[in-house]
Amino acid sequence: MVDLNRAVAIAMADGIPAGLARVDELAESGKPAGYYLLPATRAGLLRRDGRLIEAAAAYEEEQVLAPTDAERRYLMAPTSSSISPPRRKGRRFASPTRA
Secondary structure (H helix, E strand, C coil): CHHHHHHHHHHHHHCHHHHHHHHHHHHHHCCCCCCCHHHHHHHHHHHHCCCHHHHHHHHHHHHHHCCCHHHHHHHHCCHHHHCCCCCCCCCCCCCCCCC
């Protein structure tokens, strides 16, 4: 959906709050009703803005609306680690060893 891509572009150019405002306008218009990528986009922007609880709720909505198991798995892949608060810069963490 072109309007959703535009909302992401707005977030990148003018800041996350502006992009979220556009996503919310789209949701209120009812135009993309039931479109699973709307809450997915909202969740990603909320996560980047540090609003993790709201992001988790949007990720759950996305999972309910996604039409296939494959799409749910694809969308869920980054979610499990991305809801955690970001790591602080400068701290080093040990990498897991591979067997």
